[in-house]
Structures are given as C-alpha cells and as structure tokens.
Amino acid sequence: MLQVENVTVRFGGVTAVDDVSLDAQSGEITGLIGPNGAGKTTTFNVICGLQEAVAGRVRVGGVDVTEQKPHLRARLGVARTFQRLEVFGSLTVADNLRVAAEARTDPTTDPETAVRHALARTGIAHLAEARVTNLPTGLLRLVELGRALAAEPRLLLLDEPGSGLNDVETERFAELLLDLAAEDGLAVLLVEHDVELVMEVCSNIHVLDFGSKIAEGTPAQIKANEMVQAAYLGSEVV
Amino acid sequence: MSQFFGFTVVGLVVGCIYAMAASGLVLTYTTSGIFNFAHGAIGMVMAFAFWDLSENRGWPVPLALVAVLGVIAPLTGALVERFVIRRLRGAPVEVTLVVTLALLLALLYGSYVLWDPTLARPLPRFFGNNAVRILGVNVSYHQLIVVATAVLVAVGLRFVLYRTRTGLAMRAVVDDPELTALTSAEPDRITALSWAMGASLAGLAGVLIAPLTTLDALTLTLLVVNSYAAAMFGRLRSLPLTFAGGIGLGLLFSYGSGYLPQSDFNNRLRDGLPTILLFVVLLVLPAARIRAGGAVSDRRAMRLPSLKASIRNASVFAAGCVLCAAALPEERLGTLGDVLAIGVILLSLVLLTGYGGQVSLCQLTFAGVGALVVGKVGANPFGYGLAVLIAALLGALVALPALRLRGLYLALATLAFARFFETVVFVDPNAFGANTRFAVDRFSLGPLDFSGEKMNFAFLGVVFSAAAVGLLALRRSAFGRRLAAMGDSPAACTTLGIDLTRMKLTVFTISAGLAGLGGALLGGLHTGVSVYDFTMLGSLGLLLVVTLGGIANVSGAILGSATLGVIAALKPSASEEVQRFLDMAPGLTVMLLLARMPDGVAGWLGRQWERVTGEDRGAAGLQSLEADFVGDPGTGFDADPDTGVRPGVLDAAG
Numbered sequence: 099m100l101q102v103e104n105v106t107v108r109f110g111g112v113t114a115v116d117d118v119s120l121d122a123q124s125g126e127i128t129g130l131i132g133p134n135g136a137g138k139t140t141t142f143n144v145i146c147g148l149q150e151a152v153a154g155r156v157r158v159g160g161v162d163v164t165e166q167k168p169h170l171r172a173r174l175g176v177a178r179t180f181q182r183l184e185v186f187g188s189l190t191v192a193d194n195l196r197v198a199a200e201a202r203t204d205p206t207t208d209p210e211t212a213v214r215h216a217l218a219r220t221g222i223a224h225l226a227e228a229r230v231t232n233l234p235t236g237l238l239r240l241v242e243l244g245r246a247l248a249a250e251p252r253l254l255l256l257d258e259p260g261s262g263l264n265d266v267e268t269e270r271f272a273e274l275l276l277d278l279a280a281e282d283g284l285a286v287l288l289v290e291h292d293v294e295l296v297m298e299v300c301s302n303i304h305v306l307d308f309g310s311k312i313a314e315g316t317p318a319q320i321k322a323n324e325m326v327q328a329a330y331l332g333s334e335v336v
Numbered sequence: 337m338s339q340f341f342g343f344t345v346v347g348l349v350v351g352c353i354y355a356m357a358a359s360g361l362v363l364t365y366t367t368s369g370i371f372n373f374a375h376g377a378i379g380m381v382m383a384f385a386f387w388d389l390s391e392n393r394g395w396p397v398p399l400a401l402v403a404v405l406g407v408i409a410p411l412t413g414a415l416v417e418r419f420v421i422r423r424l425r426g427a428p429v430e431v432t433l434v435v436t437l438a439l440l441l442a443l444l445y446g447s448y449v450l451w452d453p454t455l456a457r458p459l460p461r462f463f464g465n466n467a468v469r470i471l472g473v474n475v476s477y478h479q480l481i482v483v484a485t486a487v488l489v490a491v492g493l494r495f496v497l498y499r500t501r502t503g504l505a506m507r508a509v510v511d512d513p514e515l516t517a518l519t520s521a522e523p524d525r526i527t528a529l530s531w532a533m534g535a536s537l538a539g540l541a542g543v544l545i546a547p548l549t550t551l552d553a554l555t556l557t558l559l560v561v562n563s564y565a566a567a568m569f570g571r572l573r574s575l576p577l578t579f580a581g582g583i584g585l586g587l588l589f590s591y592g593s594g595y596l597p598q599s600d601f602n603n604r605l606r607d608g609l610p611t612i613l614l615f616v617v618l619l620v621l622p623a624a625r626i627r628a629g630g631a632v633s634d635r636r637a638m639r640l641p642s643l644k645a646s647i648r649n650a651s652v653f654a655a656g657c658v659l660c661a662a663a664l665p666e667e668r669l670g671t672l673g674d675v676l677a678i679g680v681i682l683l684s685l686v687l688l689t690g691y692g693g694q695v696s697l698c699q700l701t702f703a704g705v706g707a708l709v710v711g712k713v714g715a716n717p718f719g720y721g722l723a724v725l726i727a728a729l730l731g732a733l734v735a736l737p738a739l740r741l742r743g744l745y746l747a748l749a750t751l752a753f754a755r756f757f758e759t760v761v762f763v764d765p766n767a768f769g770a771n772t773r774f775a776v777d778r779f780s781l782g783p784l785d786f787s788g789e790k791m792n793f794a795f796l797g798v799v800f801s802a803a804a805v806g807l808l809a810l811r812r813s814a815f816g817r818r819l820a821a822m823g824d825s826p827a828a829c830t831t832l833g834i835d836l837t838r839m840k841l842t843v844f845t846i847s848a849g850l851a852g853l854g855g856a857l858l859g860g861l862h863t864g865v866s867v868y869d870f871t872m873l874g875s876l877g878l879l880l881v882v883t884l885g886g887i888a889n890v891s892g893a894i895l896g897s898a899t900l901g902v903i904a905a906l907k908p909s910a911s912e913e914v915q916r917f918l919d920m921a922p923g924l925t926v927m928l929l930l931a932r933m934p935d936g937v938a939g940w941l942g943r944q945w946e947r948v949t950g951e952d953r954g955a956a957g958l959q960s961l962e963a964d965f966v967g968d969p970g971t972g973f974d975a976d977p978d979t980g981v982r983p984g985v986l987d988a989a990g
Binding site: 193 | 814817818820821823824825827828829830831832833834835836888
C-alpha cells in the first residue's frame, strides 16, 4: 500500500532523514521506531506531504505521490494523527469527525454513518457533543484517531497514539489496531514509544536512528538485532 | 548628469531612512516572531518627543537626541515587549496581528492627545540648510548625516549580531526560543532587548525623516508601509537584503518623481508605488510550508445557536429595529443606522477572521467598492447585486496571489491593496474624487421606496438580521465546519483532503461580497461617501472593534459596531481632549485585554451565560466520562457480563 523509496530530508545543514526506504502492506501493522529525533515524525510528514523531501519517492497504492499536495494524497486514502495534537478546538468531538467524513471524495457511506461508526470504534460516542477544548490529552488522541477513521483511509499513519493511556486502555487500543488491519484491511504505520505494544501488534518493524534506517524485520528479528539494541532498545526488552 | 545625481542623492537619503526603519522591523520580528505593525507609529511618537524636547522645551539638540533615542525609545520598546508582546507567545497569527494593529491605533490617537494635531510643528533639519557642493549638486548636512547614520547602523547591527554574545543569543532565539532558554540565555531578556533596539531604530528613522517631510502623525505612521516592502525584500530575515530593498525603493521613488511626466494620475501612482512594490515582492515570495504546530486552539469555543434559535433571535432583532424606526425621532436614527450598516461590514470579518482565521485589512476597501458601484449603477436590486459581485471578485483578486503565503503575508497584501485603492483608485475623478462627495442613493425597488429615514432604518435592520442568519446557517453547514477547522488547524485539514487554497479563496470572496453590501448600505444611509470613509486605517479600526466585540460570534459584530456607535454618540458633547481619548480607547483596550479575552465581549458573555444556565455540554460529557471511570451506573455503558469489565474510553466493540 505504501512504498517510501530512498527519501532524504534536510533542514538547513542537518540531515533529518537520510536515504530511508520502507513499506507498509494492507492488512498489516507496520512499526516505525527509534529514539527521539530519529526522524520518525519527519518521515510521516514526507508521506502525507507536509514535508518536501530533497530526494526519494513516495508511492501510495502504486501511485507516485511525491510531487502531490497533501490534500490530494489524502484523497488517495492517506490519513494520520499527530504527535503534537492538531484537533479542531472550536468544534465538538462529533464535528471534528464530521469534517473528515465530509471531506471524502468518493464516500461509500453517508457522512453521519461514517461519523457514528468512527465514534463507536474509538469508544468516544458518549463524548460526541463535548467541545474538544474541555477534554484531556489522552482523549484528544482518540478524537484524532476517530477523525482519521471517519475519513475512511486505506493507509493510516499513527504518530504515538498510545502515549497517555493506562495498561487496560493500551490493551484495548492494541485490539482496535489489530482489528483495523485484519478486518478492515487497512495498512497501518505506527510510530510508538511503547516498545511492548509495537512488538505485540506489528508484523514488520523498521528502526530509525539519527535519520537512517538501521534495521527492518519481524518483532523477533528486531529484538535479536544487536544494532537496534545498541542504538535504542537497551536491555529492557532483551 | 547633475540632475540625475540630484535625484540619486534624494533617493539614497530616503532609502537609507526606509532601510533603518525596516532593519528595526526585521530585528523585532526575528527575535519575537511577531510582526510589529506599530513600528512606524513608534517612530512617529519618537519624532514628536524629539520635537517636544528640542523645539518646545528648548533642550539642546544633542541632549534631546540622547534622551529620545537612548532613553525614551528603548524604554518604550522594552515596555511594549514586556506588557504586550510577551503575552502573545504561541498565540495564533491573527491575534498577534490585531494586537500590534491595536498598538498602532493607540499610539496614533495617543499622540493626538499629547500633541494637538491641528497645530503645525516645523522641525528644522540638522545643521539647518548648510550644504556642501558635490558634482554640481547641493547636498545638505542633514542628507550627509542620514547616509552616514545608515552606514553606522548597518555596520553596528552586523557587529552586534555576529560578534557579540548577545547577538549570538538573539540569532538563536529566532531559531528556537525553548532551546535558547535551556542554555540559559534568557530569551525574554533577549527579546526585550531587541524590541528596545527596534524602537530606537524606528525613532532614528522618525527623527531623520520628519524634517524632510512634515511632522504629521498620520504621515509618519504610514511611511512605515514603505519599510514593510523593504523588510519583505529581505524576507523578514536578511538585514543586508533589507538595506538593499530600502535603498532601492528610495531610488525608485526619487527617479519616479523626477522623470515620470507630471500628471495627476502619475502623481497618485507615485504615492501608490510602495504598496504596488509590496504587492509585487509578496508575489515572488516562496510558498509557505504548512506546519503542524501542535497547539489546541481554544479561541472560538463558543456554542453555536441552532438555526431555529438564530432565526428567532434575528426576527426579534429585526422587529425591534422596525419598532425603533417607528417610535424614535428621525434625527436619532442616523447613528443607530450606522451601527447596522457597519454591523454588516463587521459580519464579513466574523466570517473571514472569526470563523476562518484569515486576516484582511481591506474590508472597508471592499465596502467602498460596493458604495461606488451602487452610486454609479443605481440603488436597485441590480445595482446591489452588481456591488456584491464586483466586491467579491476583487476579494478573490487580492487574495489569489497571497493564498499560498502565510497569514501575515496575506494580511500585508490586503494592507497594500487598501492603501493602493485609497491613494490611487478611489481619489480618481471617475471614482469618488479627491475632495468631493460622491452621491449614493438609498435602496428602492419599484413602488417600494426605502429612502425615508424611518423606512431606510427598518430596511437596514432587516438586511442585517438576514445577513446574520445567513452567516450562522453558513457556519452550521459542511462548509462552515470546514472553515472553522481550517482556522483551528490547517495541517489537519489538508491531511484530511481539504484544499486549503480553495477554501481561503472562497471565504475571501464571500467575505468581500458581504463587505461590499455593507458599504452600499452605509453609502445609502449617508446619501453619499468620500474617499475618507474607506481608508486602510478605517479598516484597521473595524478589525479592532469587532475583535473587542467578539470576532467569533455574530453578536460580536453588533457589539463591535455598537461600540463605535457609543463613541460617535459621546463625541459631540465631549471636549476635544476627551474626543481624542475616545478615539484611542478601542486600540488601548484590545491591546491590553486581548491576551486575556481572546473571544471578546460576546465570548465572555457567552461563557457567563453558560455558567449560569449550566449549558456547557463539554462539561456534561466529561462528567459522564468520570462516571464511566468510577463505575457509576446509568451512563449507558454496561459492564461485560462475562468479565465484569466496564468498557473504558477505548471501547473497540464497534
């Protein structure tokens, strides 16, 4: 569903992403991990078009979108959440989702059905009429996830959606992710600091460090990879 | 040859002054991230202070210079930074724009309080008219001083920024204030220092240019528009390019004045040159990247009334207007009529800025176009329709080139547009004319004649109510949701498939059309208009009062307009000093209160109302959420019969 090929991003003299390639398949959850500043969010921005790459290509569903504006990529089925929240503060929770549902270009359901469905899936239906400014951060992450789902994407980019959730909530969240991949056939690309969660749900994991990809593989392979351990995981997972 | 050299000297001198002013602007912008629209006003106040000390109080010139540029100006800059600018950190761009515009108006009208604007204040040049002869041209000491000062400023700034620790910290603040704070370089102190320096540079420019032109508050305040163009040329970053831009602009000006054949149109074109250049520079700026800022906007968290409720309220309002028209004596209806007609123009700002987060500094220009079209074509449905249409098209035209740019540049483009229409287009004899009154009729439709005072007032009441309902209906539509979403987070919108450029263009067009309608109504109310009714400064004033009223709410438009009405009603019976103070009041209030009350009076009233009635649905949602966590029954969520686990917020059951 997604192919990122040899993407490089520079900010001034700093190379934030250096010749990174990765892909994400439909029906699977792909992990993207790495220490702070490894270039994960920048990679997300390149995929959805908020950041121009100096080199490399991005393909979504086989279509080369490298030169395309963000809103055109969204219309190909790309949706995302933001690590630093970008909710619509002046709207209610339901209206946040409604904006996404109404922005679809070839909707399969009417907007209200899409909104109800996404509210139910993320478990925030009882907050539908709440104004988002009154909600705590953990719930706002769910609003962003609900909003992304209301857009009915084919490729879902999640930027640290699990931060701020407790153990029980994290477990439910993992179930939801697996469900989205297995039943809805979404390609999910997950940036997450909770390594346990990533190991649990992902079928394939890419590891970034200082802007370069240092490893790729199944959770078992990543756990066993010495470079990854040295760069990032430390002893906690081993 | 000596003629050419003469023009060159004049252009160089003026250009040096622009460059100094513009470098102060760039300095404050880069360290605080806030574009200071009041930069010229600060320079103006310093020029007046210099006059006051040296001419009025008879201080020796060097002492007065040191007092103004070394004490008063830096102190003013630092105080402004401390009490106005610092509170704006992280605020959305439209808020920062409005605050510095408020500062501009407060300083301008404040100077009228201190220095009676009806008196002439000749300010002699430095060393009088002493001159040296260079290449057959008399170059005055004053001109030599200007050029020498500019060179000193350029070299000095370069030295401070690149050769001192403070300068290093200043450049660091630009990149990342949080990081600079970590390295204990105290960004607050650095920003305050740069604002102090910026104010001194503005003062220097003011003191140097006032003797060359005239010590007039408005002229000096608006001269800064020329510096905007120079600062844009340096992309608000590069000081060398800013200097080049300023000097280039001065030369172009001078050659234009010298070589363009004398004609009425060419004279006006020269006046409009800086704004044309500003527009051109904006055109060639690279497109802005949409940033994910990560701020949860809470500027417009106001409950929308249902369509039914808004129709009911508007009907009551319209009926009230009709009753007023019937009951009140005709001479009372004039000011109230202004409130309604200006209210329609303010509604256009509620749509554009309040809902969509875009800033326009030329709404009165669109209003003027509306009045112009109705005056030319006739005050019938066709004329009104055409007025709205042409204003809307102009709105699209001014927005189009600037849409890809950031909010600040879009605002500057509208400012340039407003100045251009004010100085070049509206004064044309085929439009309003320079000092003449242009007749505009009141609306009529066959036998329906609304030209009488009472009929016209009732008409205005109905039109305002209809426009308000229309606006609320628009806000409740899919387009309106999208508009509010764009105002909150452009990054999220664009990643959801929303074409921001098209959205901005659409909302600009509708807003300009609405402003055009308001202008036609306003012109009809007064049965005529002049160029002074539709100035850029007037547009700024409107933006301020609607911000004060509550720019996110339809009721804010009428509250803002009523504020102007109250001021207008108080003025005739007030002394001249009080009148000037009244002019200053909106700017002063917005400047000091906006950081605390971003949603204005209407927003504040709305929150009080919700507190009284307990209508805060967000709070209700949270209560049910807490109940959910503590296992309170009756929230509509049942525990799983097998495990006894209650579904939490992450109920993935679908």
